[in-house]
Amino acid sequence: MTNRDEKAAVLQGTVDLMVMQTLAVLGPSHGYAIAGRLDQVSRGALQLGMGTLYPGLMRLEQRGWVRAKWGVTDNNRRARFYSLTPAGRRALETEKADWDRLALIMRALLDQMP
Amino acid sequence: MTAFNHLWGMARESLARLRGTFHRQRDDRELQEELQLHLELAAEEARRRGVPPDIAGRYAMIIAGASPVMDALRDQRGLPWLEDLAQDVRFAIRALRKQPGFTTVAIVTLALGIGANTATFSVVHSVLLQPLPYRDSARLVRVWETVPGPEIGNGKGPAFKYDAMDVADALAVSSRSDTIAQLAGYSLVRPTAIVHGAAIRMEGFSVSGGFFDMLGVQPLLGRTFSARQAGTGYERVLVLGHNAWHRLGGDPQVLGRVLTFSADPLGASGGGAIGRNVAYTVIGVMPRNFQFPRDTAQFWIPRALTALANVRPLRLATLARLAGDATPGAAAAELEAIQRHRRGSSAAAPAQPRFELIPLQEEVTGPVRPALLVLISAVAVVLLIACVNMANLLLARSESRHREMAVRAAIGAGRGRLVRQLFTESLLLSGLGGVAGTGLAYLGVRLFRALGTTLGRADLGSTAVFPRLSEVAIDWTVLGYALVLSIGTGLLFGLVPAFRGPRPEQRNFLRDATTSPQTRVKSTLVVLETALAIVLLVGGGLLIHSFVKLATVDVGFDASHLLTFQVTVPAVERPDQQRTFAETLVERLRSLPGVSGAAYARQLPLVQLRDSITLTTRRNGVEVVLGEAPDIRFVSTDYLTTLGARIVSGRGFRETDHEGQRGAVIINEALAQRDFLGGDPIGQVVYLGTQRQLPFEIVGVVGNIRQQGLDRAPRPQYFIDIRQVPTDGTFRAPPLFPLGAYYCVRTSADMAVLVSQIRTVIREMQAQATLDNVATMEQILSNSITRPWMYAVLLGIFAAVALCLAAIGLYGVMAYTVTQRTREIGIRMALGADRRRVVALVLRHSAALTILGLVIGLAGAIFTTRYLTGLLFGLTPLDPITYVVAASMFALVAMIASYLPARHATNVDPMIALRNE
Structure with missing residues (x-):
């Protein structure tokens, strides 16, 4: 339990990035599909809880970075489909660049010899 | 560009959440549906993998709308703190509406306190704090000169103090002084104007050239005259005051018109020509708030100082603007030096005239400053009493809500949330009181201006006139003050019940309720407000008593049935x-x-x-x-x-x-x-x-x-x-x-x-004779005591309000204790106590509180009424009659306020009282 909480806390700041990247790859998808994709790509390491995923989606929607539409799944179920807006695409590019830069810095920092 | 995109996103989020607080774009059902689908899909997948689904509980929670996920979504949807606040306010409104009696008393109490304070502050603000409506008015000073008395016969005459300057001195100063940048003289003229064949007596001022430049006020219409124009002497031009312009028809085309006087207002001595029907051309109209040197001024005409100096020794009221950073003291010293030099007398001569330069604002408002400070302090005490009353009321109320609070705590409201709820109620009350109080303040300002209205005659002097009365108004600063006052009082009286949570009391048989901690706090508050009210009552009483003495003083003649007037005959x-x-x-x-x-x-x-x-x-x-x-x-x-x-x-x-x-x-x-x-x-x-x-x-x-x-x-x-x-x-x-x-x-x-x-x-x-300044002698007498009348009425009102509030407070506490002692009283009555003894029981308690409050209050009055000394006529601040009357009046009101609950106590049915447990 605590383990998962910690993981969630670490990932909280990057939820936006992950969700938007997933939407960029998958195209319009509902929440469960996004969560499933993340689970799959991370090989089970990333199990995004509903309490993180859905408020995150709502936040992105409020920022105008994603938009949502009610639609029907392959199994004929009503679901809310999320897709990136043009502003969302731009935001994704920025966030990705930021993340890359941070990752490089971290790498360089951690590679230092003692 | 990208940073902008990010910021824009944040802004949109905030806006969307603010909107979401009030208008739900996505209601709970829609959120639930989305989550349900998620859980269903998860359950299906689990089944496919052969894992027993453990999500039934979560599913149920989401359907009930009570899951943490739903909470998180709801929080993200709107602004949680704002929603809580809105909820608190809604709840507070509901709670207040449930107790209309309490709410009314509370709002009236606060409205009186806040209204009286706002009105009084608007007076202090407009009269004392606002600079005079002239350019850089803090640098303007009036010149006073004290001339030593002449040697007469068997002694030395008294020094004479002029609020005017010798014209020759003024001329010397304006050309030589380093400390005085500008200087202008002015004097009253009262000519008769001929308008459409009718004679009208007018009041204006002849002013030297620098006058308008120095005051720096732009005319509403046309132009004013400058030093150069007036300096040449005899140009017959005139600047109209706003009131006079209106009285003459308010014609915007007035410029260039001619105003004809039956004789030159400047007269022969002013350099004007002797003759009949002198025409002055109107060159400008001043704005409404330009009223220098007083509000009765109808026009201003130029008069050259140089033309006057040659005629005869003459004094003119003088206004000066200090140069640079010169102090009034330094300027006065320089004036004395210039005068000595001009008259060729030695500095060592004993009987030198002394100059004194008094800032204009001080001269204008100085006479009413002490009284205004007394009034604003008194009214602050009224507000304090109102707050004490509110604290008491809310305290009593918080106890009756003990159960409600306990229930809300049990279903999960934290202590912080409960305290916030109490504060919300306090602030809501004080806000409503503030709104009502602001309305009262508008009435108060009207009352003040009505009280201060005088005959408006220059010949009756300025001691009756309240300075800047026409400027007294409620502006944004005053409204801001009312707002701060409302919030401040709300926090102040909200403190007591909010941090004094309901505590379980020991149930003790025949316990004396007067000694319970709750009652002790309330009693202390009542004693406090009693004492404060007594101080105000004594203060108001002193001013009223003083006013009565003043109004009934032996004037040495019979003022009744006496009509007075003036007749001016130009011919x-x-x-x-x-x-x-x-x-x-x-x-x-x-x-x-x-x-x-x-x-x-x-x-x-x-x-x-x-x-x-x-x-x-x-x-x-x-x-x-x-x-x-x-x-x-x-x-x-x-x-x-x-x-x-x-x-x-x-x-x-x-x-x-x-x-x-x-x-x-x-x-x-x-x-x-x-x-x-x-x-x-x-x-x-x-x-x-x-x-x-x-x-x-x-x-x-x-x-x-x-x-x-x-x-x-x-x-x-x-x-x-x-x-x-x-x-x-x-x-x-x-x-x-x-x-x-x-x-x-x-x-x-x-x-x-x-x-x-x-x-x-x-x-x-005489066809051209004018009748003016018509007034009964009684009007003239009462006009002369306008200011004492204002002070007596205002402090009297404050004292009356304080008395009422204290009575309400006492009543509240007595009613509360009677309720607390219902059981005790029931037992006493069952054991044979009769009505009289029960009433005495209650009255004894209230008498103890009242007497304690009286003693403290009278002591406080003895200490504080010394500040009234300057406002009193014919009595000292320790006038025993006033103290006795104030104390008895309070005692009487206190008796009534506590008799009502006492009588109520005797209606207690012993059987019901005992069964009550």
């Missing part, structure tokens, strides 16, 4: 003509129906024109100057009789005391007592000043008349029949009627009817 200019006109008019007035006496004089009581001439007499063959120059009054033969003054000994004036006869003089008691203690003054011969050619015989002594003000002790004074003043130039006297002749008529008829009759009489005598 009649020579002193002997003026006198003849007045004699004829008085003669005709006497024949009007209901008129029992008519007289005229150079001035009436309370008209601020004082003349004094020393008297010289001969004692044991030696000439003696009688002390400090007494006041001299030139009056008509019947003046003292018409006024109803008392002749103490000797006789009054007679028809035979006219010009050419041996002079007759009547002295007042003050003069008789000061200079004729040794013997009978009747029959003694005196001379006016040094004019030996005209001896006067003292023929009578008249009772003292209050001439300068009801609060001023009568000065030594003597009366001369105006007909005995030689007008052929052999007698050196100031102009006969410098302010115009004053008339008074004693009548039993209706005043309004009489006025129209008088108007007809005057018209018949």
